[in-house]
Amino acid sequence: MKCLTSDELRQMYLDFFKSKGHAVIKSASLIPENDPTVLFTTAGMHPLVPYLLGETHPAGTRLTDVQKCVRTGDIDEVGDESHCTFFEMLGNWSLGDYFKKEAITWSFEFLTDEKYLGIDKDKLYFSCFAGDEDAPRDTVAYDTWRSLGVAEDHIFFLPKENNWWGPAGITGPCGPDTEMFIDTGKPACGPDCSPACGCGKYLEIWNDVFMEYNKQADGTYVPLEQKNVDTGMGLDRTIAILQGKGSVYETDVFAPIIAKIEELSGKKYEGADEDTRKAFRIVADHVRCATFMIGDERGITPSNVDQGYVLRRLLRRAIRFSGKLGIAEGSLPAIAKVVIDKYAHAYEELRFNENKILAEIAKEEERFQKTITQGLKEFEKTVERLEGDTIDGKSAFRLYDTFGFPIEFTLELAAERGLKVDKEGFDKAFEHHQELSHAGAEQRFKGGLADTSEQTARLHTATHLLNAALRKLLSEDIVQKGSNITAERLRFDFNFPRKVERDELDQLEAYVNEAIAAGLDVIEEEMSVEEAKQQGAMGVFDSKYGDLVKVYTIPGYSKEICGGPHAKNTAELGHFKIKKEQSSSAGVRRIKAVLD
Incomplete structure (x- = not known):
């Protein structure tokens, strides 16, 4: 088995599939385009x-x-030892081209051939879909593994919960998969030990998904006309295996980040107690993830909603645990700089957005210190109101939810004063809050990219016209910062330093409706990125397409690089109406609109 660095594995994988006739495309944004089903890719x-x-x-x-x-x-x-928020997924794709036999054969070649990973095939185990009332047993995958010389007792048939992938949202493409595992050397947990039992003997290294079905809203599975292959190999986990490390945090990916935290804290990761090592890992992971979020081509900033809220939570957790390590306030940008230096050659947007990344992290550190100061005052008030020696769960949750005061701070301060905290009551309040949030999210995140309905296509086209209107009427410097489309409405985020006034919104509506009334054909063309740029096409997402892009033109109004569904003519759109304009995050405004 070869011991590769993360850079070597990343390049080897792309080169291997390029040799098999695959076009190498760049990573898409971490912020999904027009997909309300999830906050992140x-x-x-x-x-x-x-x-x-x-x-x-x-x-x-x-x-x-x-x-x-x-x-x-x-x-x-x-x-x-294993959880990360940010990760890189190596993938190869067949869009109605090759299918199971080729995908499995190439996976086996890359895993076992000495030119590539060179893993002993006797250490590899495989799982296939066992079949159920929705889809039959995957004998094709099984037979293909056997034809490659895999022993019968190295293949497991497992149910849908183990060997089925997708859809990404409520509806969409999905299908059975075949998964590849490496034997960690741990003893079997019993006679029924398999990759499904989770005892640690089998560690997943790769997954080939065979997208044969489209899940409908009523829960039924309809065969896809175009059968696809979608594979995924986690770079971080694979590197840990190849480098013989028990944790991704001990690989070359995290080595310079951990070293910087050691320098700033004066503590050593190796040989430290588990609490200290945990703090190292949290700071390393969260700063890495935050760096990629802010530095993304559709970069976000900390806020109290959606992606910005997750970013804020990551940074504040990193700040808190860096404090436990004795790291001075204001040090997280120095750690982020190491992340940028480690990854910028592979993700050039990090270098391009370096100043923004460091500035936003510094600002959030400053904000959090103010939050802690306010939280301390509220903690004192809570203690003054106490009639006994226990802070009740509701009060502890209020400190957390209303003032952003971490429960760990409440526990530590209470212990210092000989007080108790009703942690069980806090946990119940927190779980209730999570359930409400989850229920709200489920209600909010319906549809998604898999929704290619006529209404979604109309709203997608209207988004292009709104973008053009904003640039024409407000500022040529406006660029799209986010887009979220459901069958009911569009939501469009854009950079702008102030509130858009009602009379300006009226002008934007009139401009879009003028284009709709003109009954213009929406022209779809394929061209090179350079050609698209020369023609003045807008596009913040061109990095994901590669050398050729799709350009949609609405003559006289809009020319954009895009990959979503579109109307054929603007006359199909109906009447455009802006329902709301608000702040999304610092320097970013949000418009919600519908088509009547």
């Missing part, structure tokens, strides 16, 4: 959903990439 497939559903990709039917991803569902788990 959570998997390699996410930005490619329209193409998995049949739209033609400018780069062709065979693609390979390294996708930036963020998963924040288990932020509180970060600090152990």
